[in-house]
Amino acid sequence: MSVDRSDRRPPAMSDVAKLAGVSHQTVSRVLNDHPNVKPVTRQRVQAAIAELGYRRNEAARALVTRRTGAIGVITENSPLHGPTMTLIAIENAARSQGTYVSVATVTRWEVATVRATLEHFLDQGVDGVVVIASHDEAVRAVEDYSRRLPVVMVGPGRVSGGIHAVAVDQWSGAGLAVGHLLDLGHRDVVHVSGPREWLDARARERGWRDAVLRAGLEPRDPLPGDWTASAGFGVGRALLAQRDVRPLPTAVFTANDQLALGLLHAFADAGVRVPQEVSVVGYDDVEGSEHFFPPLTTVRPDWAALGARCLERMTAAMEGEPAAAVLVGARLVPRASSGPARR
Secondary structure, eight states: OOOOOTTOOOOOHHHHHHHHTSOHHHHHHHHTTOSOSOHHHHHHHHHHHHHHTOOOOHHHHHHHHSOOSEEEEEEESSOOHHHHHHHHHHHHHHHHTTOEEEEEEESSOOHHHHHHHHHHHHHHTOSEEEEEOOBHHHHHHHGGGGGTSOEEEESOSSOBTTBEEEEEOHHHHHHHHHHHHHHTTOSOEEEEEOOTTBHHHHHHHHHHHHHHHHTTOOOOOOEEOOSSHHHHHHHHHHHHHTTTTSOOOSEEEESSHHHHHHHHHHHHHTTOOTTTTOEEEOSSOOTTGGGSSSOOBEEEEOHHHHHHHHHHHHHHHHTTOOOOEEEEOEEEEOOTTOOOOOO
């Protein structure tokens, strides 16, 4: 059966219904993935859609539903692993439910910059905004906007200003890393921290400290770093320079895998064997960490769950549900860079 469309107009839902031999309502149900459609009917409608090249009129749909099917995402203009993987996870989760993502990057988490970006998304008419919030300034910048549009923040582990929050449980993830080292017999587990202004860095440091204290041990002061391999290399060189005064720790937990990479480089240059003399554990499980030398024991956040929870919270925010904070887990990935404590 075919549909005469000699008028050259774009195919309409009525054309799909006529070609498939179903009602207009049935086509609508298929387009909206309604469960009450027989599989054979769904296939017939989908075949008609493909044959006609039908595309849904999103502008008309928005007038009816008061939703555009698009959300904004604000993230950092940075190649760092955490923000990048979070953005990918949100995009994947949005695509799976037919939602479109519009991305804006900021070079600095300044209140004026973030608010200007939020105003831009308001002008676009997005259904809501996800803010991948690395810094405290980002949290402060969006607190006033939850009354104007639905906002979900990724990073804070708590609700702030009525804004829905989703985060990787960095505290527990760090606890997994330290607990692994403690189980191997290590009693001097040093931490190389990330930048203090980063939410994730502070949470991972707290997780390390609390795990050490729970074991009845007194932690050394954390060694300050950033997120780079160069900083890890510098920390390693400093530890080596002081070993005549204070022995090397038996284990080091770094705030991310790049810090661990630099630390491994410094130890290799000095002939310090990992893990025979010092065990090293990172965080993030970046691409290629299994090929560090030695392969790096690390912690892998559940990125897919993070994206899914973000979209769930966005739906809740759009429907006016009370703000809530949701944490997603991480798991330890043991490899050759960690081993039993030296006796």
